Amino acid sequence: MSVSVPHALAVLRRNAAMYARTWKTSLLPNFFEPVLYLAAMGVGVGSYITEMAGMSYVEYIAPGLVMVAAMQGASFEVTYNIYVRLTYEKAYDAMLTTPIEPDDVLVGEALWGVTRASIYGGAFFLVVAAFGLAPMPHALLAIPLVPLAGLLFSAIGMAYSLRVYTIDLFSFYFTLFLTPLFLFSGVFFPLEERLSSGWMMVAEVLPLLHPVRLARAAFSGEFSLQVLWDLAYTFGLSTVLLLSSRRIISRRLTT
Amino acid sequence: MHVIEAENVSKRFGNRIAVDALNLRVPKGACYGLLGPNGAGKTTTLRMTYGVTRPDIGSIKVFGLDSVKHGRAVRSRIGVTLQDTVMIEALDVYDNLKVFGRYHLLSGVELDRRARDLMERLELDSHAGMPVKTLSGGFQRRLAVALSLMSKPELLILDEPTTGLDPAVRVTLWELVRELRREGTTVLLTTHYMDEAERLCDELAIFSQGRVIAEGAPKALIREHLAREAVEFEIDADDDAALLQGLSISGRPLRIGRRTTVYLNDAAPLLARLREADPEDLGNMVVRPTNLEDVFLTLTGTRLEGGA
Ligand SMILES: Nc1ncnc2c1ncn2[C@@H]1O[C@H](COP(=O)(O)OP(=O)(O)OP(=O)(O)O)[C@@H](O)[C@H]1O
Numbered sequence: 001m002s003v004s005v006p007h008a009l010a011v012l013r014r015n016a017a018m019y020a021r022t023w024k025t026s027l028l029p030n031f032f033e034p035v036l037y038l039a040a041m042g043v044g045v046g047s048y049i050t051e052m053a054g055m056s057y058v059e060y061i062a063p064g065l066v067m068v069a070a071m072q073g074a075s076f077e078v079t080y081n082i083y084v085r086l087t088y089e090k091a092y093d094a095m096l097t098t099p100i101e102p103d104d105v106l107v108g109e110a111l112w113g114v115t116r117a118s119i120y121g122g123a124f125f126l127v128v129a130a131f132g133l134a135p136m137p138h139a140l141l142a143i144p145l146v147p148l149a150g151l152l153f154s155a156i157g158m159a160y161s162l163r164v165y166t167i168d169l170f171s172f173y174f175t176l177f178l179t180p181l182f183l184f185s186g187v188f189f190p191l192e193e194r195l196s197s198g199w200m201m202v203a204e205v206l207p208l209l210h211p212v213r214l215a216r217a218a219f220s221g222e223f224s225l226q227v228l229w230d231l232a233y234t235f236g237l238s239t240v241l242l243l244s245s246r247r248i249i250s251r252r253l254t255t
Numbered sequence: 256m257h258v259i260e261a262e263n264v265s266k267r268f269g270n271r272i273a274v275d276a277l278n279l280r281v282p283k284g285a286c287y288g289l290l291g292p293n294g295a296g297k298t299t300t301l302r303m304t305y306g307v308t309r310p311d312i313g314s315i316k317v318f319g320l321d322s323v324k325h326g327r328a329v330r331s332r333i334g335v336t337l338q339d340t341v342m343i344e345a346l347d348v349y350d351n352l353k354v355f356g357r358y359h360l361l362s363g364v365e366l367d368r369r370a371r372d373l374m375e376r377l378e379l380d381s382h383a384g385m386p387v388k389t390l391s392g393g394f395q396r397r398l399a400v401a402l403s404l405m406s407k408p409e410l411l412i413l414d415e416p417t418t419g420l421d422p423a424v425r426v427t428l429w430e431l432v433r434e435l436r437r438e439g440t441t442v443l444l445t446t447h448y449m450d451e452a453e454r455l456c457d458e459l460a461i462f463s464q465g466r467v468i469a470e471g472a473p474k475a476l477i478r479e480h481l482a483r484e485a486v487e488f489e490i491d492a493d494d495d496a497a498l499l500q501g502l503s504i505s506g507r508p509l510r511i512g513r514r515t516t517v518y519l520n521d522a523a524p525l526l527a528r529l530r531e532a533d534p535e536d537l538g539n540m541v542v543r544p545t546n547l548e549d550v551f552l553t554l555t556g557t558r559l560e561g562g563a
């Protein structure tokens with residue numbers, strides 16, 4: 001078995017064709033959500049915080065929230081939607097009557113997760129930039145980080161979804177995994193100031209931490225060697241998880 | 256040249272044998288039917304044919320290629336209509352065809368042309384822009400078949416194409432299958448319906464619990480296993496031995512409750528006896544040509560007890 005990129009793209013285009021039906025209604029909330037976050041956290045909570053790491057609170061949380069948006073854009077796609085396609089719509093059974101193979105499905109779905117993350121995170125970035133919260137030009141470096149975070153959370157979500165046999169278990173993924181990540185990955189407060197260096201080592205396993213740090217580096221224009229570690233983590237974990245899903249998806253689609 | 260060749264193929268799920276020592280040869284241009292009740296192994300056989308289920312023993316060659324090892328190549332030349340609905344319900348007919356065509360890497364003008372041709376051919380164009388979920392069962396099934404024709408397949412696999420359809424739609428689909436065959440397409444289909452198999456297929460394999468229990472042309476199968484005529488009538492279990500005594504009956508009488516079916520080459524002597532025995536009850540008597548259903552019931556004895 002091997003991946004055929006054209007076939008993987010055909011998988012992606014199936015999802016895109018469905019999304020094209022509803023994008024007008026689903027894109028609009030993509031712009032509202034960041035505004036609500038920035039208003040509540042930045043202007044609301046932020047008005048009690050004079051400054052954080054040398055900037056206003058709303059400036060502080062902006063880069064992390066862009067990464068959160070990418071995470072959320074990918075996550076819904078690769079959890080509930082994959083489950084629906086697998087179980088109810090029998091989309092993969094249909095694909096496997098054509099030259100498409102399980103590996104193509106895996107890659108196509110991951111790329112679609114990246115696409116959705118890019119739409120979601122991209123919209124968020126535009127809003128952030130429109131409010132003047134993205135220092136130019138170096139904040140533009142955060143743009144490629146959006147699909148990268150999308151890839152990471154597609155890989156994580158798919159590794160989970162393909163191992164799960166009931167739809168009820170997805171709520172655990174959101175409440176016990178994504179929500180804590182959202183709160184404790186350095187988006188709202190500097191983790192390294194609250195944790196001892198020992199615990200900080202442990203916190204390095206948190207997947208959202210790395211895209212958030214990368215985005216913060218891009219927004220501030222200050223880069224350290226840590227950038228390399230964050231990139232290595234993000235690419236590395238994505239690759240490992242996608243590879244580990246090959247066997248599982250093949251087992252779920254073929255007998 | 257055989258389009259499909261299966262040699263001694265077996266597949267089990269856990270300790271249930273789904274397909275047991277299957278041998279299958281489907282000649283180019285033929286319509287081959289797999290006939291059998293629920294759970295007999297028909298779908299499993301089809302899935303092994305297009306390489307998505309791996310046989311435990313043996314292998315299936317399609318166009319001379321191993322269907323598992325060369326799955327991609329095999330599936331680029333075949334079309335499959337699955338038993339379950341797999342269309343995208345939110346999308347319309349035309350978009351569904353395009354999505355499916357892309358799975359075969361069709362694009363641009365060619366993709367559009369094939370989608371339109373098939374909509375015209377299967378009389379779907381009046382509903383081209385309707386979301387699939389609003390279509391009737393008959394339209395949906397025609398679309399399902401249209402999807403599998405997007406690749407212009409040399410081999411068309413149909414898993415229970417007419418289950419749950421009304422008679423008019425069944426006839427339309429039968430006509431389509433005949434037309435495709437005239438164009439040289441080989442067809443492998445499964446069905447529960449004996450009449451469908453008899454009308455469409457030039458060769459059949461009758462499945463029961465994973466095994467092929469009989470194989471051949473529909474007419475030959477009937478001739479080989481049973482006499483020409485079937486007589487159905489109602490009689491008490493105790494009385495049939497006397498009634499049937501001395502008649503040349505083929506196979507064993509089949510009975511469900513009081514309803515008894517007997518096969519003979521010449522029904523006349525039995526009819527005379529029935530008339531004599533009970534002139535009142537003739538309304539319940541049916542004389543008809545023996546069909547595949549009779550062969551199936553005789554071979555499997557499902558739900559039936561032997562008489563006499
Ligand atoms: N993936 C699977 N896992 C476990 N058992 C299976 C699987 N697929 C099929 N089976 C079993 O194998 C047997 C044959 O199933 P198959 O679907 O081939 O039958 P069928 O003839 O197509 O039946 P139907 O007319 O109901 O469609 C059945 O007992 C079924 O339960």
Ligand SMILES: [Mg+2]
Pocket residue numbers: 297298299338414
């Ligand atoms: Mg079946």
